[in-house]
Amino acid sequence: MNSLYQLDPKWKRLLTSDNFLGGLTVHEYVQEISEDYSLKNTAATNTWEHLDPKPYVRTFESTLRELKKLQNETGNEREQLERDVSRQELIHANRVMLLSQKLRTIVNHCAELDESLSTVSQSVSPLGEQLEKAIKRKNIYINSTDLLSHYSMFYQKGHSKELEALRRAEDWELKAKAATIMRNLLLLTKKIETRAMTRSLETTSNIEKRSEIMENELLIEFNSAYRQNDFEKLSRIALILDRLNGGVNVIQSFINQHEYFLDEGQLDHDKHVTFSQTFKEELGNPDCHGPFYEPGIVEKLETIKGVVKEESEIVLKVFEVKSQQVMQLFIQRIYAQKIQFNVEYLLSASLTVSNLAYARMLHAVYSLLHHFSKDLCDFFQNSRIERSGLIVATLEHCNAEILSSKINDLTNYAVLEKRSLESIMTRKCSSFLNAHEKEIRSGTLSSKLLSIPQHVDEADPLASNRSTSGRFTHFNNLFKHYSERDKKGMAKMSDQGYDVSEQQTAEDDKFSLKIVDGMMKCAVESIARAMELIPGHSYQFCLSLVEILLSGTVGSYIECGLEVSFHLLLKSDMTKDKAVNLSHLEYVTKSTEMLSLVSTSIKTVVLPLLGNTSAIKKDVISLTNSFLKRCELMSSLIIEETIEVCSRRFAYSLSKQKKKDFLPRSQDILDQDTLPASEIISDLMKISTQVSVFLKNDNLRVFYVTVGRRLFNILLEHYKKFQVNSMGGIIVTKDIIGIQNAIEPWNISELNDCFATLRELANLFSVQPDLLESLMKEGHLLKVERSTITEYVYRREDFNNESFVTKFKLNLKI
Numbered sequence: 001m002n003s004l005y006q007l008d009p010k011w012k013r014l015l016t017s018d019n020f021l022g023g024l025t026v027h028e029y030v031q032e033i034s035e036d037y038s039l040k041n042t043a044a045t046n047t048w049e050h051l052d053p054k055p056y057v058r059t060f061e062s063t064l065r066e067l068k069k070l071q072n073e074t075g076n077e078r079e080q081l082e083r084d085v086s087r088q089e090l091i092h093a094n095r096v097m098l099l100s101q102k103l104r105t106i107v108n109h110c111a112e113l114d115e116s117l118s119t120v121s122q123s124v125s126p127l128g129e130q131l132e133k134a135i136k137r138k139n140i141y142i143n144s145t146d147l148l149s150h151y152s153m154f155y156q157k158g159h160s161k162e163l164e165a166l167r168r169a170e171d172w173e174l175k176a177k178a179a180t181i182m183r184n185l186l187l188l189t190k191k192i193e194t195r196a197m198t199r200s201l202e203t204t205s206n207i208e209k210r211s212e213i214m215e216n217e218l219l220i221e222f223n224s225a226y227r228q229n230d231f232e233k234l235s236r237i238a239l240i241l242d243r244l245n246g247g248v249n250v251i252q253s254f255i256n257q258h259e260y261f262l263d264e265g266q267l268d269h270d271k272h273v274t275f276s277q278t279f280k281e282e283l284g285n286p287d288c289h290g291p292f293y294e295p296g297i298v299e300k301l302e303t304i305k306g307v308v309k310e311e312s313e314i315v316l317k318v319f320e321v322k323s324q325q326v327m328q329l330f331i332q333r334i335y336a337q338k339i340q341f342n343v344e345y346l347l348s349a350s351l352t353v354s355n356l357a358y359a360r361m362l363h364a365v366y367s368l369l370h371h372f373s374k375d376l377c378d379f380f381q382n383s384r385i386e387r388s389g390l391i392v393a394t395l396e397h398c399n400a401e402i403l404s405s406k407i408n409d410l411t412n413y414a415v416l417e418k419r420s421l422e423s424i425m426t427r428k429c430s431s432f433l434n435a436h437e438k439e440i441r442s443g444t445l446s447s448k449l450l451s452i453p454q455h456v457d458e459a460d461p462l463a464s465n466r467s468t469s470g471r472f473t474h475f476n477n478l479f480k481h482y483s484e485r486d487k488k489g490m491a492k493m494s495d496q497g498y499d500v501s502e503q504q505t506a507e508d509d510k511f512s513l514k515i516v517d518g519m520m521k522c523a524v525e526s527i528a529r530a531m532e533l534i535p536g537h538s539y540q541f542c543l544s545l546v547e548i549l550l551s552g553t554v555g556s557y558i559e560c561g562l563e564v565s566f567h568l569l570l571k572s573d574m575t576k577d578k579a580v581n582l583s584h585l586e587y588v589t590k591s592t593e594m595l596s597l598v599s600t601s602i603k604t605v606v607l608p609l610l611g612n613t614s615a616i617k618k619d620v621i622s623l624t625n626s627f628l629k630r631c632e633l634m635s636s637l638i639i640e641e642t643i644e645v646c647s648r649r650f651a652y653s654l655s656k657q658k659k660k661d662f663l664p665r666s667q668d669i670l671d672q673d674t675l676p677a678s679e680i681i682s683d684l685m686k687i688s689t690q691v692s693v694f695l696k697n698d699n700l701r702v703f704y705v706t707v708g709r710r711l712f713n714i715l716l717e718h719y720k721k722f723q724v725n726s727m728g729g730i731i732v733t734k735d736i737i738g739i740q741n742a743i744e745p746w747n748i749s750e751l752n753d754c755f756a757t758l759r760e761l762a763n764l765f766s767v768q769p770d771l772l773e774s775l776m777k778e779g780h781l782l783k784v785e786r787s788t789i790t791e792y793v794y795r796r797e798d799f800n801n802e803s804f805v806t807k808f809k810l811n812l813k814i
Contacts, residue, residue: 015066151188154210155203163210172236175218179243182211215241215249222254235318242322251326254318255333260307275349283350284357286424286522292360293368297342301372304334309379316385323385328394335398339369343402355420362413363529366403373399407533414534414541417526421545424522425552428515433560439567440560445634448566511561511587516553516594520601523549524609531609539616546606546620550598554627558594561587562634569641574649580686582642585694588635592699595628639695639703646687647710653679654718662728662765663797677735680711684742701748708743708751715739715758716788725797729765736762756780764792 015021021029153160166178185207193200218237225233241249275283275294282288311330316323343365350361373395380386380395407413433440527545531538565587572581602624610617653676661674673681687707695703715736724732740755757780767775775781776789793799 015063015070020070151185151192151203151207154185154189154206155199158202158206172240176240176243179214179240182207182214183243186211219249235320238319238322251319251322251329254326255330260338275353280353280357283360284353286356286428287518289521289525291367292364294346294361294364297346297365297368300338300342301368304338305372305375308334308376312380312383312385324387324390327385327391331391331394332398335402340402343369347406354423355416356424359413359417359420359526359529362403362406363533366407366533369399369402414530414537417530417541418544418548421523421526421548422552425519425548425556428519429552429557429560432511432515432557436560436564439564442567443563444570445563445566445637446559448637449630449633511564511590513590513593513597516557516597519549519553519557520597524601524605527606527609539610539613542606542610543616543619543623546602547623550623550627553598554595554631558591558631559634561591562631562638565591566634566638566641569638569645572645574645575652580646580649580683580690582687582690582694584638585642585691588638589694589696591631591635595631599624599628639699643703643706643710646683646707647714649683650680650711650714653683654714657718657722659722662722662724662731664725664727664731673738674731674735677738681738681742684711684739688742688746704746704748705750708746708748708754711739712751712754712758716761719762720791720795723795723797724765726766728797729762729767732762732765733759753780757784761789761792764789765796769798 149162153162163178163181166174166181169175169178189200189204189207193204195201218241221233222237222241225237238254279292279294283292308331312323312327315326315330319326346361346365347358350357376395377392380391386392405412523545527542530541530545534541565584568584568587572584574580602620606620607617610620655676656679657674657676688704691700691703719732722728736755736759740752740759743751743755760775760780761784763775764772772793781789
């Protein structure tokens with residue numbers, strides 16, 4: 001530093017308005033100007049206690065003086081700048097006011113000028129229109145003059161050199177002009193010609209010949225350019241021909257010579273489309289399900305899509321304005337020549353296979369054409385060629401027309417669909433029905449159902465619907481027809497050495513859930529197909545298909561199975577057979593499973609397909625419930641008859657009871673059950689073993705309860721018929737215990753109570769006379785009628801003894 005009273009120049013330069021502090025903060029600046037003194041003091045004393053504050057004070061005072069001086073300078077500058085700003089603001093305001101007045105004047109002048117221009121425009125506009133009309137009249141006059149001149153030349157000389165020159169010119173615009181003149185000449189000569197002037201007729205003929213020559217020459221050039229793929233030339237020729245006669249012939253020529261219609265390979269392919277053997281078998285097989293798309297038609301439609309998409313670009317280049325009309329004609333030709341032919345062949349070929357094959361092929365073709373049309377519609381909606389929706393409308397119309405005669409004619413499709421479903425139903429159940437024809441023909445179960453007054457209404461679910469009843473009769477006749485035909489076919493195959501009795505018919509002869517499942521799948525397929533093909537008539541038609549389904553599955557197959565079950569039950573003689581045989585209940589079990597499958601399928605598949613048609617749904621539900629209820633009643637009759645047969649077997653076993661079985665004189669026989677009891681115990685075990693396999697849940701429990709109650713009542717009455725001594729009472733109790741032990745595994749408390757009661761009644765035979773009164777007042781005997789107890793007491797061997805009379809008989813209420 002120079003002095004203690006003056007700042008170092010390098011720090012003084014930082015106290016100016018141009019570079020105040022040089023980017024340092026106040027704290028940094030103070031630290032910088034104090035740093036030299038700090039270093040000197042520390043080096044001299046090596047301690048902070050002898051620090052000299054004067055240099056710092058003087059330096060800070062100099063800094064404050066410089067800051068005060070800077071403050072005064074900046075304050076003066078600020079006041080001067082404020083005065084300058086005020087003066088300039090006043091000047092600016094004066095200028096703005098002056099410019100505002102000038103702008104207002106300019107706006108007024110513009111308004112006056114605009115009004116003047118409007119007036120001039122109003123005056124000139126009619127003149128412009130008149131001038132335009134005059135120009136048009138002039139052009140019409142010139143064209144008319146030229147036209148009359150050309151006509152005059154044709155009238156006088158038979159040709160026009162000027163028109164020929166235009167026609168033969170290389171410039172396509174001149175040729176287009178020639179085409180326009182030729183078209184107008186044709187219109188003019190048609191109006192002028194008259195029989196009174198023979199020359200006019202000749203003139204018309206000459207003009208028409210020249211027009212034909214011109215068109216033919218252009219068509220030749222067009223075909224040549226088409227083969228050369230010269231699209232620019234094609235477009236020009238198409239435009240010239242459009243001016244000549246609307247381009248009708250050139251459009252037709254363009255379509256006719258397309259390679260897709262002339263390709264011999266394509267023509268040969270169209271003539272030789274055939275079904276493969278595998279596809280043919282699957283198409284007519286009711287057990288095969290899924291889309292049946294013939295590979296040939298799938299490939300052809302894909303090829304056509306590619307051709308149409310590629311051709312649309314060419315048509316747009318060549319015909320431009322008329323490209324939509326050309327594409328419309330091209331698509332119509334595709335449908336008529338390529339698609340219609342194949343569709344007709346596929347349907348005809350499938351009809352030779354079966355009605356099912358025809359219905360499946362009709363649906364497959366409908367689905368393929370729908371996707372084909374949709375893909376092309378999406379393509380054209382996003383292309384430049386489609387401007388007014390004409391092409392999309394053409395596609396939709398052609399697609400609807402191609403199958404309309406097959407689908408909309410309900411006498412055609414509907415009849416074949418019904419016949420197909422009917423034949424499937426009859427074929428699937430014919431083997432079982434043929435195998436059990438004798439059992440079914442008797443109709444014992446149906447007759448028994450009709451004989452019950454309260455079940456007459458449910459005996460025939462189709463009786464309330466005449467049309468349905470008629471269809472059901474037709475279904476039965478159809479079944480007879482197929483049954484007879486199947487028998488003849490099987491007999492013929494047997495004569496030829498084929499084995500038709502084991503593998504081929506073993507499964508079909510059985511009462512199988514698989515058969516019903518197959519019927520349901522075929523019916524659902526038919527209903528789904530009808531919903532898609534004939535949506536306008538599908539609901540009522542689907543009701544008739546449901547009727548066929550129920551008539552086939554429930555009315556024919558399941559009911560006939562129950563008839564077989566009932567026949568087997570009646571055929572067996574329980575009183576003579578050594579062992580209890582309840583195998584007929586297998587039909588009841590399977591029929592329950594089948595009915596469950598039918599009901600579930602109707603609820604989860606058929607009803608959702610019918611949409612919101614509540615009336616049809618109600619009819620379907622009502623019809624289904626009628627069929628199911630009838631089968632349930634038939635099943636109940638079989639179970640009731642089975643219980644009745646078991647009861648008769650119990651009674652027959654008890655009829656073998658000897659009068660002295662309960663009057664033994666020796667205790668040796670106490671270790672053995674009586675013969676009737678042994679047989680009943682054995683029968684109960686066999687019944688339980690078999691029934692537990694065939695019946696489940698509530699059905700099994702009801703069967704057990706009913707059989708147990710019947711046996712209890714039979715035993716209750718049986719023991720009233722025999723005299724019993726004290727040892728005989730033990731035998732009775734032992735028999736009852738044996739029967740009770742056979743029933744206990746059924747786990748039915750009601751039956752356990754019944755046989756416990758019967759056991760306590762048996763104790764009346766063996767208890768001491770003086771204990772009888774107390775025995776009757778405890779346990780299960782409290783719930784037994786006094787008359788029943790009295791009858792059991794009467795059967796005691798000692799009932800007439802004097803000691804018994806004195807101890808108990810006087811207390812009996814006779």
